[in-house]
Amino acid sequence: MIETILNVVVDGLLIGGIYALIAVGLSLQYGVAKVLNIAHGEFIMLGGFITWTSYKVFGINPLLSVAICGPLIFVLGFVLHLALFKRIRMTSETEGAFEGNSMLACFGLMFIIQNVAILIWGAGIKGYSYLGFPVSFGGGAVFPANRLTTLAVAVIICIVFYLFLSRSHMGKGIRAAAQDPDTAQLVGVDINRVLALCFGFGALMAGLAGTLVSMCYKVEPTMGLEYTIIAIIVVVLGGMGSILGSFLGGILLGLIGSLVSHIEPGLTLASFYLIFMILLLVKPTGIFGK
Amino acid sequence: MILKSKRLFYLLCLLLFLLIMLLSPLYTSDYFLILVSNILMYIVLTVSWTIFSGPTGYISLAPAAFFGIGIYTSAIMGSQFSLPVILATGAAAAFCCALLVGMVTLRLQGIYFTIFTFGLVELLGEVVQWWEVNVTGTTGRIVPGTEYTTVYYTMLGIAVVLMLTAYIIKHSRYGLALQSIGEYEEAAGHTGVNVTALKIVSFAVSALFMGACGVIMATRWTYIDPSIAFNPLFSFLPVLMAIFGGVAHLFGPVIGAVIFSYLEEFLTTQFPYYYMLIFGVILVIAIVYLPTGLTGLIRKLGGRLRRRHANT
Numbered sequence: 001m002i003e004t005i006l007n008v009v010v011d012g013l014l015i016g017g018i019y020a021l022i023a024v025g026l027s028l029q030y031g032v033a034k035v036l037n038i039a040h041g042e043f044i045m046l047g048g049f050i051t052w053t054s055y056k057v058f059g060i061n062p063l064l065s066v067a068i069c070g071p072l073i074f075v076l077g078f079v080l081h082l083a084l085f086k087r088i089r090m091t092s093e094t095e096g097a098f099e100g101n102s103m104l105a106c107f108g109l110m111f112i113i114q115n116v117a118i119l120i121w122g123a124g125i126k127g128y129s130y131l132g133f134p135v136s137f138g139g140g141a142v143f144p145a146n147r148l149t150t151l152a153v154a155v156i157i158c159i160v161f162y163l164f165l166s167r168s169h170m171g172k173g174i175r176a177a178a179q180d181p182d183t184a185q186l187v188g189v190d191i192n193r194v195l196a197l198c199f200g201f202g203a204l205m206a207g208l209a210g211t212l213v214s215m216c217y218k219v220e221p222t223m224g225l226e227y228t229i230i231a232i233i234v235v236v237l238g239g240m241g242s243i244l245g246s247f248l249g250g251i252l253l254g255l256i257g258s259l260v261s262h263i264e265p266g267l268t269l270a271s272f273y274l275i276f277m278i279l280l281l282v283k284p285t286g287i288f289g290k
Numbered sequence: 291m292i293l294k295s296k297r298l299f300y301l302l303c304l305l306l307f308l309l310i311m312l313l314s315p316l317y318t319s320d321y322f323l324i325l326v327s328n329i330l331m332y333i334v335l336t337v338s339w340t341i342f343s344g345p346t347g348y349i350s351l352a353p354a355a356f357f358g359i360g361i362y363t364s365a366i367m368g369s370q371f372s373l374p375v376i377l378a379t380g381a382a383a384a385f386c387c388a389l390l391v392g393m394v395t396l397r398l399q400g401i402y403f404t405i406f407t408f409g410l411v412e413l414l415g416e417v418v419q420w421w422e423v424n425v426t427g428t429t430g431r432i433v434p435g436t437e438y439t440t441v442y443y444t445m446l447g448i449a450v451v452l453m454l455t456a457y458i459i460k461h462s463r464y465g466l467a468l469q470s471i472g473e474y475e476e477a478a479g480h481t482g483v484n485v486t487a488l489k490i491v492s493f494a495v496s497a498l499f500m501g502a503c504g505v506i507m508a509t510r511w512t513y514i515d516p517s518i519a520f521n522p523l524f525s526f527l528p529v530l531m532a533i534f535g536g537v538a539h540l541f542g543p544v545i546g547a548v549i550f551s552y553l554e555e556f557l558t559t560q561f562p563y564y565y566m567l568i569f570g571v572i573l574v575i576a577i578v579y580l581p582t583g584l585t586g587l588i589r590k591l592g593g594r595l596r597r598r599h600a601n602t
Contacts (some may be wrong), residue, residue, distance in 0.1 A: 112574070115563075199505035225522075267420055
């Protein structure tokens with residue numbers, strides 16, 4: 001009994017770490033840049049495939065490919081914002097219109113990134129084994145080392161990012177833009193640059209999450225949408241735009257998912273949707289929101 | 291006088307076009323009928339999407355859900371009942387589901403509503419999948435097929451009724467009320483529009499046609515499973531087609547649907563690997579450069595030409 005509980009809880013924490021990382025990225029894109037990035041999962045997929053390629057083709061350690069994957073995907077996100085969303089923001093009359101239009105543009109991006117990935121890597125499933133040896137806990141629970149590593153890395157990335165937001169000068173600019181873009185601009189924040197940075201950082205976190213995902217699970221070009229949906233659910237769960245809420249929400253959803261899949265594996269995703277819909281109806285500002 | 295004769299001319303053109311459509315099975319190939327049925331399906335999905343989402347600006351990603359409900363109604367009732375009964379049931383099921391969804395979700399503001407409707411498609415797909423695997427013990431179902439001409443005529447019938455409904459709604463006071471909701475919801479409420487009821491009913495009416503469309507398409511596909519019936523693409527494509535064509539005018543979504551469904555036919559046969567990629571590129575370009583759609587662009591160009599004409 002205790003063994004089962006421990007198994008479910010640790011398993012939930014392990015997957016929850018990745019959910020948290022993904023959700024913090026989306027929260028940054030939606031909370032500050034106001035782009036509900038439906039293509040978020042595609043950046044995770046890209047991260048996974050870049051890591052796979054660098055490990056299988058160039059023999060680079062997956063943990064080190066964080067340094068390759070991160071900057072590449074950051075630049076991609078940054079440029080995408082400047083090329084696309086900045087223009088949509090200029091031409092949209094209201095904030096609501098911008099949210100709708102940018103979300104639809106993200107659907108387009110989703111198709112584009114997914115199909116470019118299929119053209120490059122093929123439609124098949126890819127995987128590699130890394131740090132697959134078991135680590136034993138007290139009470140008889142055993143977990144593979146790679147999943148423990150991903151949790152540690154995910155938490156470290158979130159903490160570093162939290163410190164960056166709360167301590168650095170640029171982080172202050174981002175927080176100002178999140179609260180009130182117009183006033184932030186008045187006090188000297190280059191709003192277009194900050195929004196593009198936010199979108200880039202969001203993509204970066206998705207990319208790093210992709211690296212971590214590829215260390216434990218198989219990757220394929222169509223894997224993105226599932227992660228996008230999970231990220232959206234977590235962001236709503238934690239309250240739109242709240243970084244800490246997204247982090248806690250990710251861990252919470254991981255625990256719920258682990259519990260449901262222990263009872264009835266086929267209904268994990270359905271239970272996520274159900275929670276999500278109930279939440280939207282009862283408290284759309286999220287359980288940690290104001 | 292000029293206005294009246296112009297309207298009469300348009301009406302005659304439409305009737306003539308309809309007559310050609312009605313007679314076309316007599317002198318065309320099966321391939322043509324299938325192609326046109328497919329185009330009609332996208333027209334129905336797109337125009338019915340526009341009834342609600344066009345004027346109000348609430349972007350619904352639920353078409354696939356209602357379409358899928360129609361498909362499953364067809365699969366479950368297929369062998370025991372006649373087509374009109376199944377059509378009515380499928381449409382009614384989608385209508386009731388939309389009423390229910392509308393009642394709980396239309397209080398949500400813009401983007402939340404969109405996410406919710408998208409979640410609905412995935413939820414229905416997952417639950418049906420689970421049900422089929424664990425309760426009925428199957429993954430797919432065989433739907434009794436019908437003849438191409440039956441599919442064609444039914445689809446044409448649905449499309450004609452839909453166009454009439456959309457036209458009547460658009461030119462009635464309800465159409466104006468929906469428009470005012472899209473422009474300023476609070477103000478619309480203050481001027482005496484029953485905002486909630488109107489949103490729910492128009493959402494349900496649009497779902498009705500999607501359900502009927504699903505019923506008839508299932509008989510053409512003959513095999514269905516949850517991933518075919520609740521394919522999110524049937525939510526994205528109508529939105530893309532409507533926005534590409536422009537939602538301000540009734541013919542915008544029709545033009546968008548015709549162009550894109552033909553493009554789909556062309557691309558899937560000629561460039562199967564680039565098909566979705568090209569779709570994505572067109573969607574992004576349409577959003578960035580054509581926010582009012584093709585009809586908006588044509589109107590703008592027309593206005594410019596007329597002005598130049600007046601100047602000279």
